[in-house]
Amino acid sequence: MECPHLEDSARIDFDFSITKKDILGRSTFICSVCQTEESPWICLTCGEINCGRYIKGHAKEHHESYGELHAVCMDCHNLMAYCYKCDEFVVNDTSFGHLEKLRKTYESLADTSNQESCNQNATRGKLHRCLSSDSLENDRKHKKRKW
Numbered sequence: 001m002e003c004p005h006l007e008d009s010a011r012i013d014f015d016f017s018i019t020k021k022d023i024l025g026r027s028t029f030i031c032s033v034c035q036t037e038e039s040p041w042i043c044l045t046c047g048e049i050n051c052g053r054y055i056k057g058h059a060k061e062h063h064e065s066y067g068e069l070h071a072v073c074m075d076c077h078n079l080m081a082y083c084y085k086c087d088e089f090v091v092n093d094t095s096f097g098h099l100e101k102l103r104k105t106y107e108s109l110a111d112t113s114n115q116e117s118c119n120q121n122a123t124r125g126k127l128h129r130c131l132s133s134d135s136l137e138n139d140r141k142h143k144k145r146k147w
Contacts, residue, residue, distance in 0.1 A: 001088040009072035010098045012047040015018040021147060029076040033058040045069050049076065079103045
């Protein structure tokens with residue numbers, strides 16, 4: 001669905017909100033209220049991370065308590081955006097391509113994290129199949145995501 005609230009709501013910049021250190025850390029995304037790692041959603045207005053409505057609903061409570069501008073959030077795992085005011089997933093982007101830039105930044109940080117994890121396992125002498133651009137598994141993941 002094309003969301004009319006996206007232009008006003010999408011304000012954060014992943015360069016500042018999520019760093020390489022966060023991606024490499026143990027608990028990359030945890031709810032700011034209950035500390036769960038399940039179903040993390042990031043508010044695209046302020047960058048606060050909260051759990052989804054099927055866990056304890058702190059992301060929805062965040063929207064309800066802050067109102068109009070905190071309507072759109074993004075799933076931290078599959079990078080799908082959702083608008084609480086429309087009650088739908090968002091398919092459009094801002095006129096400046098803000099969502100696509102956020103997704104690309106996140107994916108590049110995650111790719112770096114995967115590569116560093118592979119390198120660490122290799123130096124420990126463990127056999128580990130790393131994600132690479134030519135791996136079938138990696139190819140399937142990218143084909144599922146059509147932004």
